Amino acid sequence: LTKHKNKHTQVQSDQPGMGGHLALQSKGAYRTPTIHGGLEDCGVSMSSVCFVSSPSSEGYRRGYVGTLAGSDRLLVGNETVTMQNLKTLAPHTWIRYMPWRRPTGDLEVKIDWHQKQAPGAHDYSHYYQTIDDLRDKILGATTENSKIVLQINNRLAVDDFTKFEAEQALRMSMEADISGLCKELEELTTAGADLEMQTEGLKEKLAYLENHEEEISALKGQGDKVSVEVDSAPALTAKTPSDMRNLVMVEKNLRRTGRMMTWFTSQTEELNQRSLATQSNCRFSPLATLARQRSPTGLEIKLQSQLNMKATLEGTLAETQACFRAQLTGPGTISSIQAQLSDICAGTKHQNLELEQETATYHSLCQGQDAYHQPARHQDGL
Incomplete structure (x- = not known):
């Protein structure tokens, strides 16, 4: 089986x-x-x-x-x-x-x-390398971008510093020019005052010369009218010493009159030459006076422009001062608080002194009462 x-x-x-x-x-x-x-x-x-x-x-x-x-x-x-x-x-x-x-x-x-054709898990491993490469590229691009931004910021900062230095140098040069122009303005004002004084002096001289020309014309008229007539007296015989003295005086007077005539002629010639020179100077003096009169107007225009510039600069200065004052309000409040604290400290010190004085007076009064009671006790013991 x-x-x-x-x-x-x-x-x-x-x-x-x-x-x-x-x-x-x-x-x-x-x-x-x-x-x-x-x-x-x-x-x-x-x-x-x-x-x-x-x-x-x-x-x-x-x-x-x-x-x-x-x-x-x-x-x-x-x-x-x-x-x-x-x-x-x-x-x-x-x-x-x-x-x-x-x-x-x-x-x-x-x-x-269907099992063979069923959808399976895709293999994305070959994409990981590309993703890593792209990440590396992105990181490199970000670092490069940050470097470029930093370089741009540095370049802008350098440009700002250069502009600041240029503007500061321009400001210093403008201040130097303004100070020089102020000095020139002062010099021009002094020169204008001097020119005004000179023009007044020249006007006075011109008036004096006009008067002098009138005097010269009057003297010329007098010189034309002057006639010297000498009568030839017969030869006198000196009979007495007094007559001889008179003859000598007459000769001296004649000689003196001759000298006076020569001096008069020389003086008239000099006056004529001076009058001609003054007339030539008076011909050219109006042009000079016009030029001198025009120069103050130009100087006044320059002065007005400089004053306008000064006003604008004063406005900017006031604005900057206002800004700095606004910035300095904090220290002002601090100083006021410090002043209040100092006042409070002074008040407390004063109160302490008063209290010390009161305590001293109290101690003195207490000591006085003790001294008053001690003799009384001594008398009671006796």
């Missing part, structure tokens, strides 16, 4: 194309049929036979199980009969199984195809 049992533990179908989908084992385990076909096993226990197929073969599976359910009692103790019964049942089961084999095969093929 053992040999027969071991020999018939595995039963194969004699029908061609069955592919070994139905197999019995004495061990009680079974395997599902695969999609590859061939001779594979389907385990059936000793008490029942279980057929595994697709869900569409549910009716066949139920009929097959029902057929084998009645033969459960045949499997107990009589294995030869059981094997014969199975052999007789195998063709019937195969005939009933064949209509369901092709749909199950198609379904298995479709399942395999």
